Amino acid sequence: MYINTSPKRVGKLFLAPKDPGVIRSYHQSLPLYTTTPLLKLDQVTQDLGVKNVLVKYEGDRLGLPSFKILGASWGTFRAIADKAGLPLNSSLEHLSQEAVKRSIKLVTATDGNHGRALARMAKILGIDAEVFVPQFTDDATKAIIAGEGATVTAVKGSYDAAVHIAYEAAQKDPRNLLIQDTAFEGYEQIPSWIVEGYSTMLREIDEQLNEQHLTASMIITPVGVGSLAQAVVSHYKSKASLQTSVITVEPESSPCLHESLKEGKTVCVETSQTIMDGMNCGTVSLTAWEILEAGVDASMIISDVEADESVKKLRSYGIAAGPCGAASLAALYRLVKDGLLKEQLGPDATVVLLCTEGAREYVSPQRTRWET
Numbered sequence: 001m002y003i004n005t006s007p008k009r010v011g012k013l014f015l016a017p018k019d020p021g022v023i024r025s026y027h028q029s030l031p032l033y034t035t036t037p038l039l040k041l042d043q044v045t046q047d048l049g050v051k052n053v054l055v056k057y058e059g060d061r062l063g064l065p066s067f068k069i070l071g072a073s074w075g076t077f078r079a080i081a082d083k084a085g086l087p088l089n090s091s092l093e094h095l096s097q098e099a100v101k102r103s104i105k106l107v108t109a110t111d112g113n114h115g116r117a118l119a120r121m122a123k124i125l126g127i128d129a130e131v132f133v134p135q136f137t138d139d140a141t142k143a144i145i146a147g148e149g150a151t152v153t154a155v156k157g158s159y160d161a162a163v164h165i166a167y168e169a170a171q172k173d174p175r176n177l178l179i180q181d182t183a184f185e186g187y188e189q190i191p192s193w194i195v196e197g198y199s200t201m202l203r204e205i206d207e208q209l210n211e212q213h214l215t216a217s218m219i220i221t222p223v224g225v226g227s228l229a230q231a232v233v234s235h236y237k238s239k240a241s242l243q244t245s246v247i248t249v250e251p252e253s254s255p256c257l258h259e260s261l262k263e264g265k266t267v268c269v270e271t272s273q274t275i276m277d278g279m280n281c282g283t284v285s286l287t288a289w290e291i292l293e294a295g296v297d298a299s300m301i302i303s304d305v306e307a308d309e310s311v312k313k314l315r316s317y318g319i320a321a322g323p324c325g326a327a328s329l330a331a332l333y334r335l336v337k338d339g340l341l342k343e344q345l346g347p348d349a350t351v352v353l354l355c356t357e358g359a360r361e362y363v364s365p366q367r368t369r370w371e372t
Contacts, residue, residue: 001298001299001300001301001338001340002258002261002262002298002299002300003297003298003340003341004261004296004297004298007237007242007245007246007294007295007296007297008237008294008295009237009238009239009242009294009295010233010234010237010238010291010294010295020196020199020200020203022088022089023074023196023197023199023200024199024200024203026073026074026077026088027062027070027073027074027197027200029091029092030062030073030092030124031062031063031124032062032063033062035204035207035208036056036057036058036060036061036201036204037056037057038054038055038056038057038204038205038208038209038352039054039055039057039319040052040053040054041053041054041055041317041329041353043317044313044317044329044332048332048333048336048345049347050345050346050347050348050349050350050351051347051348051349051350052214052349052350052351053332053351053353054209054350054351054352054353055314055319055328055329055352055353055354055355056201056204056205056352056353056354056355057319057321057325057355057358058201058325058354058355058356058357058358059319059320059321059325059355059357059358059359060358062120063120064113064116064117064120065113065322065357065358065359065360066112066113066116066117066278066356066357066358067113067198067201067228067354067356067357068113068114068116068117068181069117069120069121070197070198070200070201071114071117071181071194071195071196071197071198071227071228072114072117072118072120072121072179072181072194072197073117073121073197074193074194074196074197075179075181075190075191075193075194075197076106076118076121076125076179077095078190078193078196079177079179079190079193080095080098080099080104080125080177081095083102083104083177084098084099084102086098092124092125095125096124096125096126096127099125099126099127100125100126100127102175103127103175104127104175104176104177105122105127105128105129105130105173105175105176105177106118106119106121106122106127106128106129106130106177106179107129107130107131107132107166107169107170107176107177107178107179108129108130108131108132108166108178108179108180108181109131109132109133109134109159109162109163109165109166109180110131110132110133110145110162111133111134111136111137111159111162111224111277111278111280111281112137112141112277112278113278113356113357114181114278115131115133115145115150115152116131116144116145116148118131118150118179119131119145119148119149119150120148121179122148122149122150123148123149128150128151129148129149129150129151130150130151130152130153130166130169130176131145131150131151131152131153132153132154132155132162132163132165132166132169133145133152133153133154133155133162134154134155134157134158134159134161134162134280135154135155135156135157135158136158136271136273136277136280137154137277138277138362140360140361141277142154153165158270158271158280158282159271159280159281159282160268160281160282160283163180163182163184166178166180167180167187178190179194180194181194181225181227181285182225182226182227182281182283182285182286183285183286183287183288184283184285184286185286188286188287191227191285191287192287194227195227195228195230195231195234195287195288196231198227198228198231198232199231199235201354202231202232202235202236205352209350209352214350215243215244215350216236216244216350216351216352217243217244217245217344217348217349217350217351218244218245218246218247218341218344218345218349218350218351218352219232219236219244219245219246219247219351219352219353219354220247220248220249220328220331220332220351220352220353220354221246221247221248221249221328221354221356222248222249222250222276222278222279222324222325222327222328222354222356223248223249223250223256223257223279223299224278224279224280224281225256225281225283225284225285225288226248226256226257226284226285226288226289226292227285227288228354228356229246229248229257229288229292229296230285230287230288230291230292232246232354233246233291233292233294233295233296234291234295236295237291237294237295245297245298245341245344246295246296246297247296247297247298247299247300247331247335247341248292248296248298248299248300249299249300249301249302249327249328249330249331250279250299250300250301250302251274251276251279251280251301251302251303251304251307251327252274252301252302252303252304253271253272253273253274253276253280253304254269254271254272254274254279254280254281254282255269255299255301256268256269256281256282256283256284257284257292257296257299258299258300258301260284260289260293261292261293261296261299264293266283266284266286266289268282268283269282269283270282274304274323275304275307275308275323275362275363275364275365276304276307276323276324276327277323277324277362278324278356278357279324279327297341297344298340298341300331300334300335302327302330302331302334303365304323304365305365306330306333306334307323307324307326307327307330308323308326308364308365308366309330310326310327310329310330310333311323311325311326313326313329314326314329314355319355320358320359321355321357321358321359322357322358322359322360322362323362324356324357325355325356325357325358326355327356328353328354328355329353329355332351332353
């Protein structure tokens with residue numbers, strides 16, 4: 001485990017637009033928008049001896065089983081609006097007309113939910129999409145993305161390799177528009193817009209906690225390339241008070257942030273197969289690194305077995321989550337089991353877990369096929 005002994009405030013995320021309410025209004029204009037629930041885990045609260053454990057359940061966000069549509073939709077809107085010179089109060093209909101007129105094709109790489117979210121946005125706008133996936137991607141995931149109407153292209157290699165090939169594909173044709181949720185040198189603006197899109201979820205959490213007269217002592221967020229964690233740190237560590245600890249969790253198969261924090265610089269890690277497909281990334285997003293290095297309080301890694309056990313725990317509480325969504329709960333149990341961060345996990349603590357994906361089929365570590 002990595003512990004940051006002196007977490008710092010970070011600059012505000014929202015540079016353009018300055019008012020994140022603009023983003024929330026945009027999301028509210030999309031089909032099937034509703035605030036996702038913040039659910040109390042009473043049994044976990046009792047087991048761990050804290051005041052509250054709550055899970056922000058993103059298993060049904062805008063009709064998809066993941067939070068990713070928040071970033072993909074806003075990133076797509078900003079990128080097309082920027083290309084067409086449209087104002088930020090433009091309607092979806094106007095955006096669609098401009099995208100169709102310009103024969104825009106959305107392109108991305110994914111290890112799961114981001115690609116499906118982008119394919120859904122292309123469907124909403126009436127334009128084409130191509131999604132590149134790494135070799136570890138299972139057939140079920142590829143079929144789901146293709147079911148949204150996108151062309152799915154499998155590439156040899158890891159997620160990072162898929163990102164590189166998607167970037168090259170976008171460069172070959174000016175009509176191709178890369179909407180990628182990780183930043184690298186020469187490609188930083190659109191990933192920043194995607195991170196902005198995640199602010200809607202965090203504003204919802206604030207409102208839901210305020211309704212219950214609660215303040216989050218700790219929030220635990222899964223990490224892939226670090227874009228969601230970037231949004232979380234930017235939200236909680238740009239405030240005057242640093243009272244909310246931000247804990248990140250990654251698979252032991254691909255701990256790119258954990259290793260980077262330990263080294264004090266970004267490092268690429270070799271990845272291997274994991275049931276936490278959406279977190280199986282080898283490189284931290286360029287624009288996320290500085291914010292995460294400054295503001296993350298602690299970084300953890302968990303095994304597939306721990307993620308699988310937490311899927312089953314959540315299922316027993318009536319919450320249908322996939323392994324990425326259950327990773328935050330696994331991290332919390334690991335913290336308590338190992339006696340870590342005791343000051344932040346006292347009897348007055350309120351812990352928020354980000355459950356980033358709903359139920360999906362995967363192969364458990366015991367090689368049993370689970371329809372979760």
